[in-house]
Amino acid sequence: MKAKSCRKSKTTMTQLVLPNDTNVLGNLFGGILMQWMDIVGAICASKHAESQTVTASVDNISFDNPINLGDVVTLEAQVSRAWNTSMEVYIEVYTSNIKGKAKVKSNHAYFTFVAIDLESKRPVKVPALTPKTSEEIKRYESANRRKEIRLILGKRLKPKDAKEIIDYFGEFQ
């Protein structure tokens, strides 16, 4: 399977914040934003894998700035690393007004998707990823540590076996 660049999977989605998306303060619900992030991430991962994908995990998401009714929300997703059947997708969220002005970065998060074969419903292999820019390389190189943290939290890896984290930070005490 031929390795692919991060750019091949790059996916952008734009949404307008409508009344049904907001709380009583007129701010976008966090859950709606997470749904949009999940959708743009799934499209991005599926483009890289050229197959259907499911969300395996979502890393910590914090909401730095409120997003208001009538704002335009742009979500940008890019695969940051691909392993055997799973992919880490880095998603950034920007907000601007309807005139396209006052652009602010609202938040970012890492999502993990697993490619699934529709017949067997089992995970399938995905192409490797070749990072190009210095930022892509930085995210690619730190991805193994993030993956180990997810697997520890998901009780799929014992902390003592988290080789990349131990190499980087030292033994768990």
Ligand SMILES: CC(C)(COP(=O)(O)OP(=O)(O)OC[C@H]1O[C@@H](n2cnc3c(N)ncnc32)[C@H](O)[C@@H]1OP(=O)(O)O)[C@@H](O)C(=O)NCCC(=O)NCCS
């Ligand atoms: C994710 C899922 C496909 C993994 O299936 P599985 O039978 O455990 O398969 P495997 O053990 O072979 O794991 C497959 C990959 O998922 C990764 N994975 C599993 N759980 C993970 C987690 N919590 N975080 C990150 N990666 C995870 C594994 O590391 C493996 O990656 P790799 O092949 O690249 O090394 C399965 O748990 C599932 O279908 N979950 C539900 C997905 C879903 O419905 N999502 C929507 C939520 S509402």
